[in-house]
Amino acid sequence: MRHNDVIKKYADESIVWDQLQENKKVESLSSFITAIQDENNNNIIVLEIYQVITHGKFASINGVISLANGTKINFCDVYTFSNAAKSGKVKEIKSYRLPPIQ
Numbered sequence: 171m172r173h174n175d176v177i178k179k180y181a182d183e184s185i186v187w188d189q190l191q192e193n194k195k196v197e198s199l200s201s202f203i204t205a206i207q208d209e210n211n212n213n214i215i216v217l218e219i220y221q222v223i224t225h226g227k228f229a230s231i232n233g234v235i236s237l238a239n240g241t242k243i244n245f246c247d248v249y250t251f252s253n254a255a256k257s258g259k260v261k262e263i264k265s266y267r268l269p270p271i272q
Contacts, residue, residue: 184198
């Protein structure tokens with residue numbers, strides 16, 4: 171399955187992605203897909219996940235993103251789903267990123 175197909179399967183049509191460090195908000199599924207493709211152009215080579223926490227229609231994940239140029243970015247994403255069922259789609263993401271570590 172291609173990345174876009176996975177995103178379309180699990181993200182709500184009206185998804186909102188708040189990138190808090192950049193003070194940027196992405197709204198709608200098509201804008202989200204474009205933003206994710208732009209993120210992939212940053213040459214992410216490793217994604218380390220430290221914790222995933224879920225409760226009801228909320229989830230969070232934190233870890234480190236490693237880029238090809240050696241930069242490491244600590245992150246935490248908080249997700250809100252349309253409902254608590256397994257069929258719930260991602261409606262909102264709040265992304266917290268610390269400045270890069272060289």
